[in-house]
Amino acid sequence: MSERIGPIGRRQAIRRLSAPAVVSLFHGYHPLVPRQEGEWKARFFQQSEVETVARIAERILPETDTPGARSALVHQYIDFVLSRGDSADQDRFRDGLRWIDQTCQSRFGKPFAELEGGRQDEFLTGISESPFFREAKRLTVDGYYRSEAGMKQELGFEGNTFLSEFEGCTHPEHKSWSVGE
């Protein structure tokens, strides 16, 4: 499993056991992706790659008590960034996707997108140091934490507003803290 830096919460565990919310990958738009006519259409990915990318992004930032990367439409963001990138970056990402599906096919008899979630996590853990995964994670993180789901629902951001004064630290326990404690 993926919880390498902390135990899974009970609430998340229950949620994970329930069926994932059905979210259309094509309905609506990620907020940093320019609109097209009608439903979203991939600019860089082939239709068959979209589902794989969305699944990878969802394993990186899954739905918990707040939305995950899939319902935040992070795959659309990744598609858009790559569509504007240079061809070497594009080739590297596409080669990575192809390698993943070929490897899953020969190892499990199924493409990545059709694997069960735990198996997907296991597989991604195995490639977590690869340039492909690092790039996928970088893009997923950027797309998720700049979406409303990531900023507001997940992190509770309430800044960039008008304040008449800035109070700074108002916590007595911070001010009284002394080095060495």
Place this chain on the structure above:
Amino acid sequence: MADVIVIGSGASGGMAAYNLTQKGVKVLMLDAGDVFDRKNFWTHVLPFEADGRLRRGDAPPQFFLDKKEQPYLTPEGRPFDLARVWGRGGKTNVWGRVSLRMSDLDFTAAERDGWGIPWPIRYADIAPYYDRVEELIGVCGGTDDSDALPGSRFLMPAPAPRCGEVFLQKACDKLRIPIVAGRRANFTRPHRGFPACHYCGACGEGCDTASFFNSADHLIPFALETGNLEIRSNAVVARILVDDRGQASGVQYFERQTGAERQVSGRVIVLGASAMDSTRILLNSRSSRFPNGLGNGSDQLGRNFCEQIMVHVRGFLPQLFGRGYVNDDGISGEHVYVPRFNHRPDREKPDYLRGFGIQFWSTGAQTTGADVAQRLPGFGAGFKAEVKKRYPALLSLHPFGEVLPRPENRVTVDDSRTDRYGVPLMKVDVTFGENERKMRKHMYDTCEEILHTLGAEIVPIDREANDVPGSAIHEHGTCRMGKDPKNSVLNSFNQMHEVPNLFVVDGSAFTAASEKNPTLSILALCWRASDYLAEEMRAGRI
């Protein structure tokens, strides 16, 4: 014919126009771009609101010049990152606002350590101008002066430190590293008819209420009010023209929209196009009298590039884990600053020359959590929870170290490669040296020491890493001032040794960079230079 042609509208061009027009001098300003309308700034647009705005046809101003429009060359394997803003106010529209006086520690450095040429001025020469500039532009800060950071006479109250900064203060106190209130040109009180800062933290998008100093709102309108200023926008200057006597006689420029060539004449030229473009203009202003660039008999024009080397160290403060969102926006950028301390008698003598200071922008909860999440390992629900836990706990340490001026770090022009107007492109060849690498080690060590003292979780450091040259956006030295015309281009009043009716007033005039952000010093030096110029004109010497 204009009395004075000012090239550029940023900190230096704006100040020259501001001061000269108040003294009754007729000024023609040439600006390479146009007005950035504050109504269109995206100061209050969150990332996820961008698309809706764009669909309504509302786009933010494109402050930074597209490198494709005005390319520059770098040698293979030696990148240089040049950021330019062409348009009213220049880079002051989006500048970092850090306002630090240089001190005699900086002005006497070359005499003490023997590197480079001496500054032709001392702190006492510029101090009265620092006073005036701080009063004019509105700098907030503390009254915590030191030999490395003098002068706090006209400072507005400093904003309160954020939680993370309270801890940084304690760690530095324990380590006997000085840490003072940050000094920044954000108005913490209403100032000259402009409202105080509203602490939205989005200064980098340009301020919709002009609550920090920028040339376009705080200098140029006052110059226009005198009736002595005419501005020509979208005028991309190519060359300074000279007459038979070797005096500057005018300027050749190209209209940015049409590409049409224009010439305009003036009695005096004040060049403030920002260091690299000013240097390029002078190098391209060749004639039989000045075959290798205007005023370049010393062969120092374009050489001695200097700036600051930057590294970044980040950590997470366990004391702030999991406490939820806190509004840490403040005046954007840090509210505390570590001034240079490596020269202090109680410190071990460094194995390198000059010094560094430390800034702390992005400490605390940021607009997006991406900055935190990019630095944590793993993935999945556990990763997501760890991001949330550390989101308010980020400490960011950004030391800025002085890069020594070296003759081989230089700007040249390449006749075989020209821009869209047929003017030779600039070529920038800059690398960091041994002194910078040694200082970098001390920069990393100090940051680690501070974070260790707090028990912070340090994000893994690559100690060979630093930002590529140019990243500080503080370019200096390529048109330096000095006492001796044989090894400098300008005198102590930014006046060209070889062409007395030509003044270069931007950062290129600095003899050395120091570790400090330069805009305050550019403004003070330009005020001083334009006072001198006005007096010379009045006395009939120019």
